[in-house]
Amino acid sequence: MPTTPQLTCVRLGYTWPDGTRLFDGLDFAAGPGRTGLIGLNGSGKSTLLRLLAGRLTPTSGTVRGTGELGYLPQNVTLDTAQRVDQVLGVDRARAALHAIESGDVADEHFAAVGDDWDVEERTRATLDQLGLTGVDLDRTVGRLSGGQTVLLGLAALLLRRPDVLLLDEPTNNLDLRARERLHAAVAGWSGVLVVVSHDRELLERVDQIADLREGRIASFGGTLSAYEAALAVEQEAAERMVRSAGADVRRQKRELIEANEKSARRASQGRREAERGGAPKILIGARKRRAQETAGRHRGLHEDRLSDARERLAEAETAVRDDDEIRVDLPHTAVPARRRVLELADLELRGGVRASLEVIGPERIALTGANGTGKTTLLDIVAGALEPVSGAVRAQVPLRYLPQRLDLLDESLSILDNVRRLAPTADPQHIRAQLARFLFRKGRPDQLVGSLSGGERFRASLAALMLAEPAPQLLMLDEPTNNLDLASVRQLTSALHSYRGALLVVSHDLPFLRGVGVTRWLALDGELAEVAPR
Structure with a gap:
């Protein structure tokens, strides 16, 4: 009985050579169907795909897959001197088939063809499916465009008929028609597919969304729009929790202040009674100790309540995602x-x-x-x-x-200094205020460009142009x-x-x-x- 193809990672850990930990105890599973892997730039989506593909070795944990696996990296690099049929892996079978058709019936030709007598028809059908109709199998890769190279890499995988297919940003550099072809290929995939993408139309053709965030994956059965609708409901509830927790913190602060003021009034009253000498010193001392003990208990109680309220607020805030918007209404x-x-x-x-x-x-x-x-x-x-x-x-x-x-x-300059290169007469404080519109707040404008993530680099570039x-x-x-x-x-x-x-x-x-x-x-x-x- 054939094994159902699947891909899993259990307690996966990965640390970069410089000691930076990316994953620690990550669990993920993808069975038959299409999974869209999303997440912020720098969250580790491409690295996770390379770990799943066996291109990187985990620091800890395990990756298990059943069946043959195919992987298309984000930046497809092919030998420009190779012919198309060599990239597709059909060159030997094709050459042997041509030799047999020419009358050469050597055993090695039949061995090379095997059962693949329709190799050329099957290859052309796959190329046609991806919009590569005019690409000759004898053409060299160097004569193809960047988009055609991506589609050729995908065609090579499809011809292998892998059980598990991993795609990293496959629609980058594809024109509209090529994207539509790739969308159709993804929609028709029947095995295990995990695709990293920001292409909304592609993510509307998946069966599951896997959101990689802070080293953990949250999975949701459905398309991107369904996931975003569910997330919006979740975020609304989280924001209500933050408002409630914030109100509780403010209330506990007021009660602590009131308790301290009440304690201070009692202490002042006790000092006045002692100065008037209306009661024996031993009795005054006992009252003072009891008042101090009571005040300490009340203060401790209110401080504990305030601490608990702050913890609840911090926990609630972690559930709220940063959805700040860039504002360039200059x-x-x-x-x-x-x-x-x-x-x-x-x-x-x-x-x-x-x-x-x-x-x-x-x-x-x-x-x-x-x-x-x-x-x-x-x-x-x-x-x-x-x-x-x-x-x-x-x-x-x-x-x-x-x-x-x-x-x-x-890259050797800060965000602020890069903006100042294009706006040399602008006041640095004014630039800092404007950079806040691009979500670079507090000390972030002083961060070196070379340390920015892809999304941050884009925002910094846009800010430099706009300012x-x-x-x-x-x-x-x-x-x-x-x-x-x-x-x-x-x-x-x-x-x-x-x-x-x-x-x-x-x-x-x-x-x-x-x-x-x-x-x-x-x-x-x-x-x-x-x-x-x-």
Whole structure:
């Protein structure tokens, strides 16, 4: 009887080589079905996947899996000199099949083919399923785009038919059509699947959400939207508990103050009686001792109650998640409705791609198109980082550009000093106050950029751009949600809602684009053209 495929880790521990402990006693199980693994940037999602895949060795605990396992890392790297059929692992069977068809009936050819006589048909069907219809099996990997490379890596896994499949951010760098193909492949998966992703549409196709937070996993049967609805109810209850516990702390503080004041009045009264000499000293001393003992007991009781109330408040606060929002409603970024913002006059990019565009007022433009059509190149030209083949770019307002690679900041400097590089005349205290809008409060602006998590680095980069001098009235973003956790995507969406300038965003993340209120949809495919809203 075949064993049902499953994947478990029991009391899993992992410590980085520098001694930093990431997991200590983590339990997790995934049976047949699709599990979406979510969590904040830096929580250890990719590391956990590498532990489950056997790419890392646990410090303690065990990982057990049944059946064959396939793993697609976040950054797929393939040998560019290899042919497609070699990456897919069908090159030997394919070569042997061609030899037999040519009349060579050597035993080694039949051994290489085995029972896989339909290897080419099966391979083509898998490539077609993922939208790689035009990819020739004899083509070298170096001729593929980044998105095609990701899909080819997934195709290689699907052809192996593993029982357990682990995917780490598989939709990064995929265009809309490729994402749809991958979504369909995930929806049709019948074995064990664990996928790390921030892609909301993908997470609506899973059977279970596993939320990794502070070294523990909370599992919920259902899709992301169902999980978020349940979490919202839980958080509302937690916030009520915090309010109740806070009120109890304040009440206990008042009662302790009142008890101390009552004790002080009694002590003062006793001193006055002793000064008047109305009672024997021995009696006065006994009364004083009893009063001090009673006051001590009452004070101790109230102090214990206050301590218990504070503990309940601290416990209640740990259940409430940080859902702070970034606020960038900066007045100098506002663009009047009829203000000309940007003009691309008959622009020609390399490869003959042409683009003409006029941006008026605080428009919010989504720039879409297949991978490799020149979207990033177009932003680089508008930003002045590249020169066009011909044509002109006329920017009428200050603009700033946040590229995919997030290389704007100096890692050796603090967040504050990085902002000051772009706003040299701004008062440091004013910058600190503004950084609080980006959730960098108290001493956080002094933190070195090199020590920031991915989500924090993105917020710091966005802050440096928004607080620059002059303030940007056109903000250009290239795939801003790549590698951001769901909380960071939510914060970015909220931030762009409050931004009052014009936006030009390259993204394949449809929920994000809808969330920021895109007013025009453009596609780049040989030329720049307006398309229907998605």
